[in-house]
Amino acid sequence: xxxxxxxxxxxxxxxxxxxxxxxxxxxxxxxxxxxxxxxxxxxxxxxxxxxxxxxxxxxxxxxxxxxxxxxxxxxxxxxxxxxxxxxxxxxxxxxxxxxxxxxxxxxxxxxx
Amino acid sequence: xxxxxxxxxxxxxxxxxxxxxxxxxxxxxxxxxxxxxxxxxxxxxxxxxxxxxxxxxxxxxxxxxxxxxxxxxxxxxxxxxxxxxxxxxxxxxxxxxxxxxxxxxxxxxxxx
Numbered sequence: 001x002x003x004x005x006x007x008x009x010x011x012x013x014x015x016x017x018x019x020x021x022x023x024x025x026x027x028x029x030x031x032x033x034x035x036x037x038x039x040x041x042x043x044x045x046x047x048x049x050x051x052x053x054x055x056x057x058x059x060x061x062x063x064x065x066x067x068x069x070x071x072x073x074x075x076x077x078x079x080x081x082x083x084x085x086x087x088x089x090x091x092x093x094x095x096x097x098x099x100x101x102x103x104x105x106x107x108x109x110x111x112x
Numbered sequence: 113x114x115x116x117x118x119x120x121x122x123x124x125x126x127x128x129x130x131x132x133x134x135x136x137x138x139x140x141x142x143x144x145x146x147x148x149x150x151x152x153x154x155x156x157x158x159x160x161x162x163x164x165x166x167x168x169x170x171x172x173x174x175x176x177x178x179x180x181x182x183x184x185x186x187x188x189x190x191x192x193x194x195x196x197x198x199x200x201x202x203x204x205x206x207x208x209x210x211x212x213x214x215x216x217x218x219x220x221x222x223x224x
Contacts, residue, residue, distance in 0.1 A: 031210045041201065043156070055209040090155055092212075098144035098163070098204050101212060103155045111217040 002027065004104035012110045019078040021107045025072050025075050025093030031055075032074040035100060036068060037088040046089075049074055050096055078109075086111045115139065116203050118215035127224050131188040135201030135215055138182070144204040145177055145184045146212070151197045160186060191222040 005024040013019050025032050033056075034046040045058040049068035066076045072093075078085055088108050092101035114124040133147075144163050148156035160175040162168045162184065168175045174187040184203075188195055204219040 033210050042216050045211050048210050056211045100161045102156050106155045
């Protein structure tokens, strides 16, 4: 069974640009959550989508947005990039609710 | 008070010993509890999930949950150098959907 697939694996952008990250969940998983991981803040929850609806949102500015498609694939968008947005962005999928979440390999975003 | 706290590391144990990792959480209504292992430069990998009080064993790993004390632990028996990694405790609270709150992690080193 294929795991969670995130693309791209690495991305380099400059301040002010925008970026879109993609996540394909494990087959059958309808819940997709996004997390940001930095050395200083650890793993922070961004948002969760279930059946194309955002169910939960973390404490991040509106520059961070996402969406989910009917096939459960999800995208995350960050606009007007700032240096502090440099991080590992992780996508996790699950069956929903309190079920275990499985992470993809992540997208490492560097802002110059 | 942090929502999820883990015992400060780094933790160093000799090969073959038992490694004990601890985690406390502040939300008494939390429903599900997970341990993830993260190797340097990699994404978190789920190793244990526990939902009810008591012990849950899986191979060399045992997770223990005490909801009254708001405490969850992970024991690794017969520790191997390949167990050297950062261990993350994650908690899912009531009404939070699939939102996971993570501790800062405990870095474990198993010395041959």
